[in-house]
Structures are given as structure tokens and as C-alpha cells.
Amino acid sequence: MKKVVKTIPRFRNYFIDTLRLYLKGGPGGAGHPKYGGLGGSGGNIYIEAKPGITLKSVQRNQTSQRYTADPGKPSQQFALIGKGGADLVLPVPPGVVATTDVGTELGESNKEGERVLVAHGGEGGSPTNGFLGQAGQQHHVKLVLKTIADIGLVGFPNAGKSTLLKAVSRAKPKIASYPFTTLRPKVGVIEYPDKRMISMADLPGLVEGAHENKGLGHSFLRHIERTKLLLLVVAVNGFKLNTKSVHRSAMESLLLLNKELELYDPMLLSKPAILLVNKMDLKGSSKLYDELLESVAKGQEYVSSLPEEMRPNKLIHLHEIVGISAKANEESVQHVKDRVRLVLDLIADMEDTQESGALVTYDDFNSDARVFQSAVTEHGTKLT
Ligand SMILES: Nc1nc2c(ncn2[C@@H]2O[C@H](COP(=O)(O)OP(=O)(O)OP(=O)(O)O)[C@@H](O)[C@H]2O)c(=O)[nH]1
Ligand SMILES: [Mg+2]
Known part of the structure; x- marks a missing residue:
């Protein structure tokens, strides 16, 4: 046949x-x-x-x-x-x-x-x-x-990345209930009342195998390199690409994103990252959210129970996990704005303390990760 x-x-x-x-x-x-x-x-x-x-x-x-x-x-x-x-x-x-x-x-x-x-x-x-x-x-x-934006939105198709960009900025990205709505990177600017501006790049959805150029592939993974902070976006109810593909839970989505980033360039895993669990307005989301947090808390133990093709070698370091509804909860969107600003300010402080002109490397972050993390936790929601 x-x-x-x-x-x-x-x-x-x-x-x-x-x-x-x-x-x-x-x-x-x-x-x-x-x-x-x-x-x-x-x-x-x-x-x-x-x-x-x-x-x-x-x-x-x-x-x-x-x-x-x-x-x-x-x-x-x-x-x-x-x-x-x-x-x-x-x-x-x-x-x-x-x-x-x-x-x-x-x-x-x-x-x-x-x-x-x-x-x-x-x-x-x-x-x-x-x-x-x-x-x-x-x-x-x-x-x-390479697109240069402070923040890169990373997630599978349909997670709500564009919806979030629209909610925090004046950008008007296309939003639809089918995968691959976003075909090319779009940068929006978050404006704060004191005129501070933070740019956010809405990137096309990744798929399993993106590092091998599947889906929209490689070309967009490259843009992630040039952002300072990653916002990983997963839908609380997970993701299913099409009728034939398997359903992935939020935790599986997170690990698969982790894996795609790692396969493209392991350095990406040392970038500051926040996990946004979107669509918290959906029915039954609290239970799913708790399950996700439990799995994250288990960490490596959870990962070893997965089939090998889904297992990343190294887990991405998440500074924070935040449940949001990009579409239906303004307060949660405001919270995202506040948090990203806080984290980017910390990054900027770290850059300032370096010799003038020198760029902060990923390694600097790792060595200072504890300080960085505790400063974020101060106001904190959940942390891994
Ligand atoms: N219930 C609910 N639906 C949402 C939320 N955020 C986004 N959606 C819906 O999810 C679908 C996908 O949203 P998009 O913002 O286009 O998703 P995306 O991640 O940009 O998708 P791609 O561009 O294909 O990678 C749309 O139908 C949105 O209306 C949310 O917080 N709650
Ligand atoms: Mg989109």
C-alpha cells in the first residue's frame, strides 16, 4: 500500500x-x-x-x-x-x-x-x-x-503564547485554536507606568523533533538564544498536535520542551526560565495544576519513569512556576508583568556589576543562581 x-x-x-x-x-x-x-x-x-x-x-x-x-x-x-x-x-x-x-x-x-x-x-x-x-x-x-528581545516565549503550538503577548503589550498577534498560528517571530513591548519597556518575542510553536528541523523547526530555536529570560508556556490541560498524535500532559509538555531546547543547545537550559501554566480558567484545572507541581517536585524521579525518548539529560532550572489565564484573568497577566520585570532587573543588576562592556555569560548565572533565586522568591509564588 x-x-x-x-x-x-x-x-x-x-x-x-x-x-x-x-x-x-x-x-x-x-x-x-x-x-x-x-x-x-x-x-x-x-x-x-x-x-x-x-x-x-x-x-x-x-x-x-x-x-x-x-x-x-x-x-x-x-x-x-x-x-x-x-x-x-x-x-x-x-x-x-x-x-x-x-x-x-x-x-x-x-x-x-x-x-x-x-x-x-x-x-x-x-x-x-x-x-x-x-x-x-x-x-x-x-x-x-537573531531576534533580540528581553523575553522569549517558548511552548508547543496552541499553548497561548500569542494570547499572552497580546494581553501584555499592544502587539496584535494572530490567535487561533489551531496549531502553528504563529509562523514567524513577533516582538511586542510591555510598557510599565514608569516608562520602563520590556520586549517579548512570541515565537512559533515548537514540536517534538524541532531540533531536527521538524515543524517550523530549527530556525526559530535560534531566536531563543538572543533573549535574556525564557517564559515556557504550557497549557494546564496539555497538548495534542493532531488527532493521530498522543496527548501530552502539562508535565510531559514541559519535559519535551526541556528536551528540545537541550538537543538544540544545552546552554539554553541555563538561561533564567519561568514556567507559565496557562488556561487556568478551564474546568478541572486546579487538580491538573496540583498534579503538575507534584511531578515537578519529584523531579528526576518522575523523569526516570518516562520512556527514554522523552527524557532530558538535564532538567531546566525553573525560577518560578505560575498558573495564569492569558485569556480570562487580567490579574494573573499583571502578575506575569511584575515578575518578568523583577527578574530582568536582577539580570540587569548582575550585568552592571560585571566589568563594563562584558556580557554576562550563562556560567555567571549558575554561580550566582542562589542569590538570584532567593531574590525572586521573596515575593514568591511557588518555586521548584
Ligand atoms: N481557555 C483558555 N484558552 C486560551 C487561553 N489562552 C489562549 N487560549 C486559546 O488557545 C488557543 C491558542 O492560543 P494562541 O495564543 O494562538 O496559542 P499559541 O501558543 O500562540 O499557538 P501557536 O501560534 O500555534 O504556537 C486559542 O484558541 C486561544 O483563544 C486561556 O488562558 N484560557
Ligand atoms: Mg501563536
């Missing part, structure tokens, strides 16, 4: 967050052996962040995806020092990371005007190279856009 395989549509065209270019630094100009003249060096290629630019526009500007910088001028009898070739500057959206094909990071351009050298021009001809201008660097470079 012929097997019908349903393919999951790819939505890459809507949102380009990766672009591969072939870049050639300008070649150096020839020197002048007879008079000892020096050739000009070839132009460099840089990327430079510019708000309002999309990767798609970088792609559209040059159909061949090839960019070459200007060559250096040769040394001439009446102009012994050849002029350098002009640099080529490619405008990119802020938050782009450039890497080579083998994964070597060339740099990130996060703020307007921040330049990253992505292909260097060749040396001009001089006595050290026999007055021969050298070729510029030629290689493929990958530009990857």
Missing part, C-alpha cells in the same frame, strides 16, 4: 533569517619593482547594521549573491604609492551574526553603524611579495539574524 506522507509546509519565504553570500575582498594593486613603488591594498567588505533593513533586501539587491570590493590601484611611475580600493559596506539588519561556512564567527553587528569585517582586501604589491598585488579573501559568508 502506498504510504501517504504529509509534508509540513516550509515558510522560509516569509521570513529570511539566514543568507549565504559569496564575498571577494578587492585584490591588491601591483607594485613597481623598478622604483620600489607600492600597490594599493584591495578594499575590504564589511557588514554594518542599519535599522529598517531586512536580510531579504540584502538578497534582492544582488541576485547572484556575490559581492566584490574594489581593487587597489597599481603603483605608477608618477604615483608610486597606489591608492587603496574602496571598501564595500553591506547594510544589514541589527542583530546579524556573520560566520564562515565552517562555522567560524566573524562577528556580530548589533547596533546601528557597528561594522564587522567579513572579507579582507588583498595586500598591495611591495618588496615582501615581489611587488605582486595579492588576491583578496574569497569565501562564503553566512549572515544569520
Whole structure:
């Protein structure tokens, strides 16, 4: 019998967050052996962040995806020092990371005007190279856009991530009762009465196997890296992708999210994380919520009772578990706003105490986790 395989549509065209270019630094100009003249060096290629630019526009500007910088001028009898070739500057959206094909990071351009050298021009001809201008660097470079938001919403489809974003910000995400409503990341801003602003990224729902690029896949897991605080969202009554798939309880959903994050990058598990148990307005939710807390309290013991494919190696450290109703309980939404602010302020304090310019690493968090955690508990609801 012929097997019908349903393919999951790819939505890459809507949102380009990766672009591969072939870049050639300008070649150096020839020197002048007879008079000892020096050739000009070839132009460099840089990327430079510019708000309002999309990767798609970088792609559209040059159909061949090839960019070459200007060559250096040769040394001439009446102009012994050849002029350098002009640099080529490619405008990119802020938050782009450039890497080579083998994964070597060339740099990130996060703020307007921040330049990253992505292909260097060749040396001009001089006595050290026999007055021969050298070729510029030629290689493929990958530009990857990472969404930058303070908070990343992480959860399976239908958990209510977009509903929460809508409730805390002026963003108007699409909300519907079917999975994969959100197809691309959307950032909303939570505004506080004292004008403090916190950005929150609503990410498309993950599915089991997302790290292997199933569902909307890998591309969105990447955005999680660039957020400071993860809000894991599970529905108190669990999740079922379609009629054929198994129902997952809230605890199973949590562990599967844990596992997907871990399989993508174990570092993600050390990020500060809060678990939001949504849809607490549903009938029977209190009982389900208590069951979830019990399972979480059991921790490793609970995990070992699960089939291996669901078991994460390391459990994500949850700073807090909060039951909410994104749709029907404003008070609980306000509580989320208060808590995320508190946690982000603590993170900012920790950043301030670091040497200026240094970024806080995940390890810093771990070493300071106790302080961090007790400060959060002070006002606290339930903690694991
Ligand atoms: N009862 C109840 N339903 C909710 C709540 N929050 C969201 N929903 C419903 O759950 C469904 C999914 O909500 P969304 O906000 O679109 O879920 P999502 O997590 O963004 O889903 P994807 O974008 O597909 O990943 C919608 O029908 C919502 O109305 C809640 O607190 N209580
Ligand atoms: Mg959504």
C-alpha cells in the first residue's frame, strides 16, 4: 500500500533569517619593482547594521549573491604609492551574526553603524611579495539574524503564547485554536507606568523533533538564544498536535520542551526560565495544576519513569512556576508583568556589576543562581 506522507509546509519565504553570500575582498594593486613603488591594498567588505533593513533586501539587491570590493590601484611611475580600493559596506539588519561556512564567527553587528569585517582586501604589491598585488579573501559568508528581545516565549503550538503577548503589550498577534498560528517571530513591548519597556518575542510553536528541523523547526530555536529570560508556556490541560498524535500532559509538555531546547543547545537550559501554566480558567484545572507541581517536585524521579525518548539529560532550572489565564484573568497577566520585570532587573543588576562592556555569560548565572533565586522568591509564588 502506498504510504501517504504529509509534508509540513516550509515558510522560509516569509521570513529570511539566514543568507549565504559569496564575498571577494578587492585584490591588491601591483607594485613597481623598478622604483620600489607600492600597490594599493584591495578594499575590504564589511557588514554594518542599519535599522529598517531586512536580510531579504540584502538578497534582492544582488541576485547572484556575490559581492566584490574594489581593487587597489597599481603603483605608477608618477604615483608610486597606489591608492587603496574602496571598501564595500553591506547594510544589514541589527542583530546579524556573520560566520564562515565552517562555522567560524566573524562577528556580530548589533547596533546601528557597528561594522564587522567579513572579507579582507588583498595586500598591495611591495618588496615582501615581489611587488605582486595579492588576491583578496574569497569565501562564503553566512549572515544569520537573531531576534533580540528581553523575553522569549517558548511552548508547543496552541499553548497561548500569542494570547499572552497580546494581553501584555499592544502587539496584535494572530490567535487561533489551531496549531502553528504563529509562523514567524513577533516582538511586542510591555510598557510599565514608569516608562520602563520590556520586549517579548512570541515565537512559533515548537514540536517534538524541532531540533531536527521538524515543524517550523530549527530556525526559530535560534531566536531563543538572543533573549535574556525564557517564559515556557504550557497549557494546564496539555497538548495534542493532531488527532493521530498522543496527548501530552502539562508535565510531559514541559519535559519535551526541556528536551528540545537541550538537543538544540544545552546552554539554553541555563538561561533564567519561568514556567507559565496557562488556561487556568478551564474546568478541572486546579487538580491538573496540583498534579503538575507534584511531578515537578519529584523531579528526576518522575523523569526516570518516562520512556527514554522523552527524557532530558538535564532538567531546566525553573525560577518560578505560575498558573495564569492569558485569556480570562487580567490579574494573573499583571502578575506575569511584575515578575518578568523583577527578574530582568536582577539580570540587569548582575550585568552592571560585571566589568563594563562584558556580557554576562550563562556560567555567571549558575554561580550566582542562589542569590538570584532567593531574590525572586521573596515575593514568591511557588518555586521548584
Ligand atoms: N481557555 C483558555 N484558552 C486560551 C487561553 N489562552 C489562549 N487560549 C486559546 O488557545 C488557543 C491558542 O492560543 P494562541 O495564543 O494562538 O496559542 P499559541 O501558543 O500562540 O499557538 P501557536 O501560534 O500555534 O504556537 C486559542 O484558541 C486561544 O483563544 C486561556 O488562558 N484560557
Ligand atoms: Mg501563536
